[in-house]
Amino acid sequence: MKFYNKAIIAFTASIAAVTYSGCKKYTEVEPQSQYSLEQAFSSVSNATTALLGVYDELSGDNGYGIRLNLYYPYDTDEGIVSGAIDNGRRGIGRYQLQTSNTELTNPFNQLYRGVEKANLCIDQIPQMPAYTSGSAADQKELKRLHGEALTLRAQFLFELIRNWGDVPAPFQPSYKQPDLYIPAANRDATYDHLIDDLALAETLVxxxxxxxxxxxxxxxxxxxxxxxxxxxxxxxxxxxxxxxxxxxxxxxxxxxxxxxxxxxxxxxxxxxxxxxxxxxxxxxxxxxxxxxxxxxxxxxxxVGAGGGNSISDSRMGNYDGPSINAASRYGTGGGGILMLPNYFYAFNPLDTRRDVTIPIYAIGATNLKSLRRLGELTDGKFRRDWRTPTLPGTVLNLGYNWPIIRxxxxxxxxxxxxxxxxxxxxxxxxxxxxxxxxxxxxxxxxxxxxxxxxxxxxxxxxxxxxxxxxGAEGIRKYDLIRWNLLGTKIAEARLKITQIRDNVGAYANVPQYIYWKNNGEEIQYFSTNPFYTTAVPSPTTGWTRTDWRQHLVFSISSTGTISGASIDNLPLQEGIARFFTPNKSELFPYTTAILDTYGGRLKQNPGY
The missing domain is CATH 1.25.40.900 (Serine Threonine Protein Phosphatase 5, Tetratricopeptide repeat)
Structure with a gap:
């Protein structure tokens, strides 16, 4: 939930200097307002409104509301995107990215809108008379705004670099660019510039x-x-x-x-x-x-979220988190991200992070929890059933903020x-x-x-x-890339899931089934150590048996019916990151729409 006062008028509507649509900010100039840049940055209050407009480009469906934080970081050895492969988010997860993928262009454009808005603030705020000759309070506040704009620009460009590699890196507003077609810059030089910017920002905020x-x-x-x-x-x-x-x-x-x-x-x-x-x-x-x-x-x-819409809010707890029936007291949610069996068993049973990161339940229409099978566990840091106050029904946006760094x-x-x-x-x-x-x-x-x-x-x-x-904070994939371990860890995950299925090595004590029943709305296990011991009640009357290790046993009947955990009609471990290719899949391709907009100034990434 956004605790700061959200700008009532979008920043792009408050200045007469050029505003742009997505990547077109480098190719088209379209005045959108009666106000000049001087008027927009004529007071601390107006400059603050402008700066909040920069923050706005972090949020929404094309920001850290769903795509940048819940689509782009998967598949990894911790979790995967659920469902059958497509030319959208699941194509991203399986590393079968095409230049027509529907989930790449709009976030790319929004990140550059953020860069452009930040550039205008960085350009204009230090030119305000109050920056150097105003009251002590005004100078302090304007310097803070300047530092925030530098940091936000760094975040936008960092996100672009870690997904696309060498990208255009404009450090002045488009209206000052001698050439509006900005070629890709060397990422090392861009990082160096941003690291220097952040050193300055530290002194301002x-x-x-x-x-x-x-x-x-x-x-x-x-x-x-x-x-x-x-x-x-x-x-x-x-x-x-x-x-x-x-x-x-x-x-x-x-x-x-x-x-x-x-x-x-x-x-x-x-x-x-x-x-x-x-x-x-x-x-x-x-x-x-x-x-x-x-x-x-x-x-x-x-990243602050709010407003209950796709532009400024977030989908955490609705897209991801435990699967929850819409008729429950909590409202519908969850299931978009699956946590892998090897990840569940990577935790020591005494590690309190396991049950926060990986809930083992779903919630039905009558609010009763049921045990999920081992191959369909979800992520759990953002849960609709944890929301206070509750939000029943089918509302998509829960207002959860996304943590960038802890x-x-x-x-x-x-x-x-x-x-x-x-x-x-x-x-x-x-x-x-x-x-x-x-x-x-x-x-x-x-x-x-x-x-x-x-x-x-x-x-x-x-x-x-x-x-x-x-886990499930959108960090693992990028860590593994900077260590050059992504392919290695994907292969390890596949092997470990096979070992869990086969009940061998470190996984020799994983039970085939787990018996449980409801105690009120909660789950009560028959075994006191249900995830590491096999225990069968006698009689079994009143207990529900759920496939645990058994869920990893894959088979296809003569009629084509699949049994067991699967991805794209393959065993779970074979479907994870199925098309990952070293020295290609570490970066996204530029989509055809992006390449067309830049008029041949961008070079496609390796392998695409």
Missing amino acids: PWRTEVARNERITKGAVKAMRAKLALFRGGYSLRTDTKTMERRPDYLKYYTIARDECAELISSANRSQHTLNPVFEDVWKKYISAFTPDPAGEIMFE FADVLLMFAEADNEIKGAPSAEAIAAFEEVRKRAFKGNESAIGVTPTDKAGFFNAIVNERYLEF
């Missing part, structure tokens, strides 16, 4: 505790974003020229930037600004789902960067890693295991901990 609480960017968010962009700049990416995944030889320079930013954030001097919530579930159930500001500041940057990410980025720089984890890196892990095992901290002290072992522990901490 306040800390979280210095201003009223809302979704606007503050200093901690800028520093965390700068660390994240630095890790991506220092990571692997698919290069357009060599058509291979490569990391630049100067990558440690950027890991050092990331480490230093994170070190400042996790220092005792700044723990009053941002820290972990004591209880992992509270982040999702108590704060996001109840529209209550997070008192610890763990959610450092989030403090847990800062701790793990610090640990990762420090290990890479020093060749082994320092005591500080181990402490940061274990802080995340101990929160996950709250009440059973002694069960966190032994933290590796060698470089390779600690890196692998970081890879796994980020897997467990950030």
